[in-house]
Every structure is written in C-alpha cells, then in structure tokens.
Amino acid sequence: MSDDHTHVQEFFTARAADWDARFPDDGPAYAAAVAELGLHPGARVLDAGCGTGRALTPLRAAVGLSGVVVGADLTPAMLRAAVRAGRGRDGRLLLADVAALPLRSESLDAVFAAGLIAHLPDPAGNLRELARVVRPGGLLALFHPIGRAALAARQGRRIAPEDLRAEPNLRSLLAGSGWRMTSYVDEEARFLALAVRE
DSSP states (O other): OOHHHHHHHHHHHHHGGGHHHHSTTOHHHHHHHHHHHTOOTTOEEEEETOTTTTTHHHHHHHHOTTSEEEEEESOHHHHHHHHHTTGGGGSEEEEOOTTSOSSOTTOEEEEEEESOGGGOSSHHHHHHHHHHTEEEEEEEEEEESSOHHHHHHHTTOOOOTTOTTSHHHHHHHHHTTTEEEEEEEEETTEEEEEEEEO
C-alpha cells in the first residue's frame, strides 16, 4: 500500500469513531445533494469514499428497493462506523480503493463522492476509474457539505489558486478524465459539482 493510502487510512482511522458526532447537522445537505442527481427507482449508484455512510440512506431512498447502492471506502474503521450507525442496511459496503474498483465497466448509473477529491493521490487517474464503472450518460456528484472558503477557514488555511475544486481547475480535470461538468456551486453552505460521463 502506498504512503498516500497509509496517510489517508491513518487520518480517517483516528477520526472514525466520532466522525458523525463532529458533523451532526450534515444530513439535510447530503439529502439535498443526492436529490440533485435526479436518480430514479432502480438506478445503480456508488458512494465513492463513503466514510461512515452518511449518503447511503438518501441514495437508497432515491433508487428504492429495486436499485443498487454500493458504498466503497479505503478505511476499515469508517466502514465499521457505517455499520454501527445502521447504514449498512442501505447499501453494500466494500473495502476498496477508488483507484481500482472491484466493479464491472459501465455497471453504474451514477457516482456520489463527498469530500473525496481532496484525498485522491492521483485525481485524474481516479476520476478515470470512476468513469470506467459508469455508463455513458451516467452522472457524477462531487460534494462537500460546506463550500471551499468555509472549509479552508475551518482548517486555518487560505484557498490556493491551484485548488483542484476551483471551477476552471475542476472543469479541466473532469474533461481529461471522461466527464463533462454540467453544474458548479461553491457557496458557504455547500460545494456541489455535477458531471456527466462522456
């Protein structure tokens, strides 16, 4: 396992037990972001980097019992926290790296990814892997329950021009990875970029 993976796992392992308690009011923001994907009953969706599974319940509600919901995360402690929170019943949980997903090509209708892009060691390659598992015309939602400026302030830093989530940077990154950005919102209360699989 690479140092990047080890660092990510160490970071989230140390925070898994109280992750939901640290961010208790994010539920409505997750539900609203999932709603913007416009998923239909029977759809197949991946929550990439699902963490404690906060998106799994709204994803299950969107696709219904006939749909497929998969949550994949690199950190076992986060997946255990998802199970403890009862979210494992809303989707199948996989210990998996988004760099090499154990899913068939073009097998999904959509990918939801909350807070994922900042933790990717190879953003272009990892977004290409997400594109691989989504059918042409399928959707990607890159989400965070607060905007870039609010997140930077929370972390005691400034937004740098090279920030991957800046609109021109993200648009270019997505375009080079098999996606076309269709909308971009970066406001204090949320970050949400939607893209379609080319």
